[in-house]
Structures are given as structure tokens and as C-alpha cells.
Amino acid sequence: AQSVTQPDIHITVSEGASLELRCNYSYGATPYLFWYVQSPGQGLQLLLKYFSGDTLVQGIKGFEAEFKRSQSSFNLRKPSVHWSDAAEYFCAVGARSGGGADGLTFGKGTHLIIQP
Amino acid sequence: EPEVTQTPSHQVTQMGQEVILRCVPISNHLYFYWYRQILGQKVEFLVSFYNNEISEKSEIFDDQFSVERPDGSNFTLKIRSTKLEDSAMYFCASGQDSYNEQFFGPGTRLTVL
Numbered sequence: 001a002q003s004v005t006q007p008d009i010h011i012t013v014s015e016g017a018s019l020e021l022r023c024n025y026s027y028g029a030t031p032y033l034f035w036y037v038q039s040p041g042q043g044l045q046l047l048l049k050y051f052s053g054d055t056l057v058q059g060i061k062g063f064e065a066e067f068k069r070s071q072s073s074f075n076l077r078k079p080s081v082h083w084s085d086a087a088e089y090f091c092a093v094g095a096r097s098g099g100g101a102d103g104l105t106f107g108k109g110t111h112l113i114i115q116p
Numbered sequence: 117e118p119e120v121t122q123t124p125s126h127q128v129t130q131m132g133q134e135v136i137l138r139c140v141p142i143s144n145h146l147y148f149y150w151y152r153q154i155l156g157q158k159v160e161f162l163v164s165f166y167n168n169e170i171s172e173k174s175e176i177f178d179d180q181f182s183v184e185r186p187d188g189s190n191f192t193l194k195i196r197s198t199k200l201e202d203s204a205m206y207f208c209a210s211g212q213d214s215y216n217e218q219f220f221g222p223g224t225r226l227t228v229l
Contacts, residue, residue: 090159106158
């Protein structure tokens with residue numbers, strides 16, 4: 001079974017500074033990988049996804065993530081954060097079963113705090 | 117832009133009561149999912165549904181849970197006899213294909229007293 005580890009529970013970053021949120025996964029093959037963002041009281045919004053091809057993927061709101069197979073990682077980055085980026089960020093992995101509707105496995109999330 | 121909707125946004129019920137959480141997936145999607153998030157914890161997969169039957173379910177999805185697509189637009193999660201530990205945010209999601217790109221609704225917060 002797949003699993004996702006987000007080692008940082010909380011991260012505090014100054015507005016305008018760069019950001020990297022870590023995600024490691026465990027899966028027997030190349031998975032589908034996702035980053036979702038959740039603002040307080042809101043649902044989950046997809047930031048970006050990796051299915052195949054270019055290992056550096058671009059998402060919405062200026063975020064990007066890089067898939068590194070050798071490290072089983074899919075870290076999320078942003079060159080300059082804005083106060084509105086304060087939220088909970090979830091990394092998720094999906095299985096390549098080739099059919100059926102597989103549920104996503106989520107990490108525990110990283111709470112991002114933006115300092116003025 | 118089409119989106120997944122869920123009703124109600126907040127449901128309060130007494131322990132032992134039945135609740136039905138409703139979702140309207142994106143209209144051309146074929147795959148439907150329910151997840152839950154206990155306060156302060158991670159999002160957990162409950163069940164997926166495709167071609168009018170359950171495709172996959174987690175160990176959380178026991179006999180007290182059921183899902184149904186009663187018509188062409190709604191997707192429901194029923195909890196037959198609620199327990200205190202069922203208190204959580206329940207998210208519905210839908211996807212167009214099996215490549216796991218899932219679009220989430222805003223959630224229903226269930227409080228069991």
C-alpha cells in the first residue's frame with residue numbers, strides 16, 4: 001500500500017521569501033502525485049499534479065513541484081510567498097491500477113504560516 | 117467553471133441517528149469518491165464508486181456506511197447509526213477518468229452529539 005510523509009507539521013516563512021514544502025512517498029511503481037491546498041473552513045483545491053513526462057510541474061498560484069524518483073520525493077516550491085498563501089498543504093499519491101477508481105492517500109499536511 | 121457541491125454544509129445529529137450527506141459531482145465525471153477529515157488530522161479515503169457500484173473501499177468504510185447514486189446527478193453517503201467518532205468533515209470528490217485527478221467539494225461538517 002502507498003503512503004505519504006510530510007515531515008514538517010508547521011512552517012513559518014516571511015512574506016516575499018521562498019518556500020519549499022517536503023513530501024516523500026512510498027509506492028512500488030511510479031505513482032500519480034498531487035499537491036492540494038486547504039484554506040481554513042474550505043475544501044481542497046488542486047495546486048498541481050504529476051502523471052508522467054517532465055519531472056518539474058507548474059501549478060496554479062505560482063507553485064511548482066519536482067518529482068525525484070531516486071529520492072521518492074515531490075517537494076512543492078514557490079519563489080516568493082504572499083500572505084494569502086497561508087493555508088494547509090497536502091501532498092497525495094494515487095495508484096496506477098489501470099482501472100477502477102482508486103482513492104488518494106494523503107499526507108498529514110503542512111501548516112504554512114506567513115510572517116509580515 | 118464547474119464544481120462539486122455538497123449539502124448541507126454543517127449537520128448536527130444525535131448519536132445513533134442516521135444521516136445522509138449529499139453531493140452533486142461535476143456533470144461529465146464518471147468516478148465518485150468520499151473522504152473524511154477528522155479535526156486536525158489528515159484526509160482519509162472512504163470509498164470510490166464507478167459504473168453504479170463500489171470500486172474500492174477502505175477499512176473505515178464498514179457496514180454502517182453506504183453510498184448511492186439515486187439519479188443522474190446526486191451521490192450520497194449514508195451513515196446508518198452515527199457514533200461520536202464519526203464527527204468529521206466529509207468531502208465528496210469526482211473525476212473524469214481513472215487517472216486519479218479528483219475535484220473536491222467544500223465538505224460537510226458532521227457533528228455527532
